[in-house]
Amino acid sequence: MPRRDNLFGGGNFDAEDFDDYNILQRDMQVDGGLRPVTEEAVLAIRREAAQAIQAVYAELGFPPITDAEVEAATTGHSSDDMPERDLVADLAAADAFLAGDQDMLTVIQALQRRGFTKTATNILEMGRQRIAGDYLQPSAIFDRDFRVQSAINDPNDYTGPGTGYRVTGARWEEIQRVPQAKSPREFIADQIGEPSKRLVEVGPAKTGTRPEVIVAVGPAFGRELTKTIGGLDHEAVLAAILTGVAREGLVARIVKVKHTSDCAAIGHIGASLSGSGIAIGLQSRGTAVIHKQGLARLNNLELFPQSPSLTLETYEAIGRNAARYALGKPPRPVGVKIDNWARLKLIVKTTLLHRRETEQIRDEPPTELFFDWEPEV
């Protein structure tokens, strides 16, 4: 539990890091000592712990702990979520406890009287272990049954990569059982809808001869993927681009590229088919490029790499600019929102979307797409 009120332990690792750490343990196959748990299990153990402390406070005559405090300690995220207490009274009780002759055994008695047998047994076991002193040896820990493992009975046997402790067996299975783990499919569920009925493949793409803009889309466009990473419907994106082109008085053809999922390559192929030599390359996740015939594949006129930030207005502006290039007019700057967190937040989703698009690659030439849409202009 993050402790905002801790004057001493300015720790930089608390429960807010556990989710990340569980994933690191799993993905790097290391044992960091953390155990994935369910929310129910955490709530149960926290409630029991808070009730045990409440009982000990009551038995020892400390300032009472209310049921509301127990509830807050059970469900609270950090110490900020705990109700205010009379700290002066708590400190006075602590002073009295330290000055008196009550000790660990008093606490054990209190717990046992109130029915917290398991906790009483555990605390007494700590006392019993003091009698044996096995834990005084180097690198000693207790396992969950209070058996000591230390450098004496479990010495370091690391002698280089591949030796020493390797997480295997039941512990490895446990590390992998992260309750909140999602399947890769769930990450991109929003991008997979009903295949577009307004987009129909009508045969091999021909090379154009008149002024036009080609909109070249990726192999999953409108079918295996139906929305951009920003949640824009593929049909709406196409309509926005075509509207932009139409506003400049030009027409656009749509082609689907089958044999690559690479944005630059898609735009490059589109440009080679375009009567004006200008094409917009559009990946299914929304990344766009304006390409021109004769440019190297990885070169371009304009690149819009931050697909999550692109809006329908942006796509319309991209369409307009492509048309202006085709007509030999100067382009206008396309405003794009910059989100420095996008890469960090969406890297997994981006990778999965790219994978899905790449899975659709076929060794086939581009096809012409008919889009059932009329411009409003």
Place this chain on the structure above:
Amino acid sequence: MPHHVNGDSPRDGGYTSPAYPLAEHAADSLTAANGRPLAEVTLDAAAQGALSADDIRISAATLRAQAAIARQAGYSAVAHNLERAAELTAVPNAELLRMYEQLRPGRASEAELVALADRLEDEFHAPITAAFVREATAVYRRRNLLRRD
């Protein structure tokens, strides 16, 4: 058992004492500081108020057994530490805290530390700890950690 690869120090491979952990292999013979057998330190006894602090305190003999285990495994510094601990079981807690305070930097004069060492040796029969305090006294003098009056 892991292989003893480096070989230059026993702690790399580890000699395992057959008695360790004592709580598993010597539970029947373990007794607390006051002589009560471990087997009598039960939840029932605790719940009835039949136990006192000395019933859950380690004995000098057990600390010496742990020291021997540490030494056998090559941890001589840990062994020394546990041997001093065995000696110090004879010193009451409040007394021990006063000694601890005296050993903080700038708390005691040389004469006071010498007196502390003598007292450990004569009154508490703690020669190893006494030698340790004498060694500390020399180091404190050299590093200017004695009390300046």
